[in-house]
Amino acid sequence: GSAAASFVGSRRAILRSLGDGGPDHPDVVVDLNSSNFDRVLSASPASFAVVEFFAHWCPACRNYKPHYEKVARLFNGPDAVHPGNVFMTRVDCAEKMNTKLCDRFSISYFPMLFWGPPSKFASGRWVPKQENNEIQNIDDGRTAERLLNWINKKLGSSFSFDDEKYENENVAQSNDSDVGQVARAIYDVEEVTANAFDIILDHKMIKSETRAPLIKFFQLLVAHHPSKRCRQGTAEILVNFDELWPSGVLSNNSEFTIISQDKDPRKSFQICGKEVPRGYWIFCRGSRNDTRGFSCGLWVLLHSLSVRVSDGESHTAFVVICDFIHNFFVCDDCRRHFYEMCSRVSNPMNTTREFALWVWSTHNSVNERLMREENDLGNGDPKFPKMIWPSRHLCPSCYLSQSKKINGTIQINWRREEVFNFLVNYYGKTLASSFRDTIIHDSGVGDSMIDDLVSSANAVAVPIGAALAIAVASCSFGALACFWRTKQKNRKYSHHLYPLKNV
Numbered sequence: 045g046s047a048a049a050s051f052v053g054s055r056r057a058i059l060r061s062l063g064d065g066g067p068d069h070p071d072v073v074v075d076l077n078s079s080n081f082d083r084v085l086s087a088s089p090a091s092f093a094v095v096e097f098f099a100h101w102c103p104a105c106r107n108y109k110p111h112y113e114k115v116a117r118l119f120n121g122p123d124a125v126h127p128g129n130v131f132m133t134r135v136d137c138a139e140k141m142n143t144k145l146c147d148r149f150s151i152s153y154f155p156m157l158f159w160g161p162p163s164k165f166a167s168g169r170w171v172p173k174q175e176n177n178e179i180q181n182i183d184d185g186r187t188a189e190r191l192l193n194w195i196n197k198k199l200g201s202s203f204s205f206d207d208e209k210y211e212n213e214n215v216a217q218s219n220d221s222d223v224g225q226v227a228r229a230i231y232d233v234e235e236v237t238a239n240a241f242d243i244i245l246d247h248k249m250i251k252s253e254t255r256a257p258l259i260k261f262f263q264l265l266v267a268h269h270p271s272k273r274c275r276q277g278t279a280e281i282l283v284n285f286d287e288l289w290p291s292g293v294l295s296n297n298s299e300f301t302i303i304s305q306d307k308d309p310r311k312s313f314q315i316c317g318k319e320v321p322r323g324y325w326i327f328c329r330g331s332r333n334d335t336r337g338f339s340c341g342l343w344v345l346l347h348s349l350s351v352r353v354s355d356g357e358s359h360t361a362f363v364v365i366c367d368f369i370h371n372f373f374v375c376d377d378c379r380r381h382f383y384e385m386c387s388r389v390s391n392p393m394n395t396t397r398e399f400a401l402w403v404w405s406t407h408n409s410v411n412e413r414l415m416r417e418e419n420d421l422g423n424g425d426p427k428f429p430k431m432i433w434p435s436r437h438l439c440p441s442c443y444l445s446q447s448k449k450i451n452g453t454i455q456i457n458w459r460r461e462e463v464f465n466f467l468v469n470y471y472g473k474t475l476a477s478s479f480r481d482t483i484i485h486d487s488g489v490g491d492s493m494i495d496d497l498v499s500s501a502n503a504v505a506v507p508i509g510a511a512l513a514i515a516v517a518s519c520s521f522g523a524l525a526c527f528w529r530t531k532q533k534n535r536k537y538s539h540h541l542y543p544l545k546n547v
């Protein structure tokens with residue numbers, strides 16, 4: 045009796061240490077099935093995915109579950125130690141709906157594990173003994189340790205279960221690390237966009253006086269957001285804007301009441317698609333819980349917009365961004381400081397260069413101020429001290445000569461032309477370089493006009509005004525949009541377009 049009891053006890057202890065669900069060990073493995081498999085995998089920011097095919101009735105799978113989840117906790121979920129590296133998922137082949145999916149991967153036993161780039165899973169299949177398959181069968185993953193070893197061999201990494209949250213290679217880099225790091229920031233730009241929209245809804249910030257600035261900001265996003273998913277999602281919201289937030293119902297300074305209470309707009313409109321927000325930061329991840337993240341993502345969004353607008357749009361975009369921060373950035377100090385700097389601009393911005401350099405130098409003024417503050421208060425992120433950016437290390441050619449300290453402030457002689465080139469390359473091309481920018485039309489009603497509209501992957505040029513005009517003229521977003529459009533036909537068209545020229 046007592047031997048059996050202690051056996052059960054120790055087995056529990058082992059299970060606990062491996063993680064058997066519960067509040068300390070949440071199950072962060074992403075469950076996939078035939079209806080979301082392709083979409084979720086193709087939207088994953090991770091470089092690699094593991095897919096476990098199992099059957100819920102299989103006892104070996106049940107025993108394996110805590111092992112698999114222990115590995116998954118390193119990579120998945122808000123508390124992941126190494127987010128964005130490996131996406132850990134599973135498919136229950138005992139579910140009828142998944143039969144075809146499991147056949148696609150020639151599942152011959154449970155659990156059966158595969159490894160490959162997420163996008164290859166999304167479009168792929170696996171056939172035994174076929175060479176050059178980008179999807180590989182994981183033949184040695186029977187315990188948590190062995191699976192992690194297998195992954196480490198593939199990645200050339202040394203991930204360990206002892207790694208602590210935040211103390212990891214993702215933050216061993218700093219602001220000053222290599223140029224390619226910013227390629228991962230595209231996911232943070234999506235994350236910040238979705239978070240900002242959530243905040244706007246949560247705080248009921250759409251009021252009669254903030255409605256127009258928001259519409260204009262959305263127009264800017266439709267035309268120039270670096271992520272196609274976000275361009276499309278924003279276009280959808282824009283097309284439905286009048287329906288969701290009718291101007292007549294909004295009163296000054298009072299919160300907006302959702303007309304039909306059971307229809308919370310956020311439930312039907314995801315500004316960057318279904319997979320975002322993901323709940324974690326990659327490029328903008330701080331070494332402490334309360335640093336970086338959102339505000340870092342917001343800066344990256346602003347910079348990436350600034351290098352994408354055309355010369356002719358630059359002043360409008362400047363005003364739109366100033367108004368957006370002023371009305372919707374809930375950090376009060378930040379928005380006041382920023383707006384002050386906006387107000388100091390007396391001449392219109394004539395070029396993309398002027399605008400992008402303004403955002404850059406404004407950001408540096410903030411950095412400079414925070415450098416002092418964080419020094420005094422010790423509340424900065426120790427791994428990401430504020431600095432004047434870009435460092436000599438990042439952009440040697442941006443510096444004209446040795447910088448001097450005059451009255452305690454650093455005076456740098458910038459080569460502004462080089463800084464601009466650097467910004468365009470960094471926040472333009474490099475930011476979007478490794479991005480798998482797929483849109484899967486859930487409704488199946490693809491529309492070439494909207495695709496054209498949102499498909500400009502880099503610094504190109506759908507004039508902002510045209511973006512909404514095209515969006516409005518299209519029925520690609522399903523019944524609601526068509527309904528809206530039909531209704532608009534009888535109204536004064538221009539009133540609803542908010543042409544940016546009139547900012």
Ligand SMILES: Cc1cc2nc3c(=O)[nH]c(=O)nc-3n(C[C@H](O)[C@H](O)[C@H](O)COP(=O)(O)OP(=O)(O)OC[C@H]3O[C@@H](n4cnc5c(N)ncnc54)[C@H](O)[C@@H]3O)c2cc1C
Nearest residue numbers: 219336339340342343377378381382404407408410428433
């Ligand atoms: C509009 C705005 C106003 C803000 N105002 C305040 C404020 O008044 N007080 C306050 O405490 N916090 C303010 N913040 C927050 C603060 O600026 C930082 O975002 C936050 O402290 C996180 O810092 P970070 O280390 O992630 O780097 P961030 O400053 O957020 O920068 C993000 C990344 O951008 C790059 N970068 C840095 N400088 C530049 C530059 N000059 N040009 C281009 N790229 C650059 C770096 O790669 C950096 O890691 C503001 C944020 C925003 C978006």
